[in-house]
Amino acid sequence: MADRIARRLMLAVAATLVVGGARAGESYGIGREATPQEIAGWDIDVSPNGAGLPPGRGDVRQGEAIFAAKCAACHGAHGEGKPTDRLVGGIGTLRDKKPVKTVGSFWPYATTLFDYVRRAMPLNAPQSLTPDEVYAVSAYVLFLNGIVPQDTTFDADNLAKINMPNRNGFVSAYPPPEAVAKP
Template identity: 65%
Template structure:
């Protein structure tokens, strides 16, 4: 169990931000300030419009192969789920007593699918897929959900152009856009 001083120190780190953490690291002899290169490596967020999608491209066929090698063990051979969540199906269930939240039923923006896969998958090696692999897996998952045809090849403009079925299913944040 954390002591009161440990909790206070953790709260201070959160409040101080990067500059404060650097000063605290010097004072307490723990940690160090992140380098610009380290910050840049994590500054890879992609918004719903697809801004900052990297160069690359991937086809449904390529995605099938990457999915079989890196995703099927958890998500099932065809995205039906297993130890990982289902990625396919659920259309028409969101307003029912037992909604099935999948990429095809719940996910609002295709570029954020790319962002999530790139950052978090595969679970045992997040960030290990190349941009081409992530475009391909995105194309395959979208194809399994009937959102792109079998011959689709996705790149940044193509992915950003996909209109997801639940795009308008979320309540807009009423707060002013800060940081955009």
């Protein structure tokens, strides 16, 4: 036991000396440079202004079917929550003693819904939804919150134009294009 601990400690010290002793520009000869395709696979962020939204489209009707198949088990049949987070309701409750923070009441941008669903949902298979499916689920969740009508179809041109109820409830690192720089 003591020998194993001593060996691990010596390896850790040796690794620290090797890494710590590197000079700028030196290469250890391990790994390889990522290809542009590999980088593109991880470059999937979407900004509040819509930059980074992929091609595709989806509507509320399609979103309802996808939600039933891939989201309702965790979020409830209509986004009411249980066993996990509630997605619907709570509009106008943020100043209450017990605010109900949902997509409809709390999130400032519709694009953040798209970005989150695209990256992290469904929980058992993150990043498995196609862009069309993510647009559709986003449309359905916003419809359930009363933010868009039932005939809504989202794509990269119109998703960022949705005015969320709590849009002005945050200070953004991404000022809108019409914002004027202040000294």
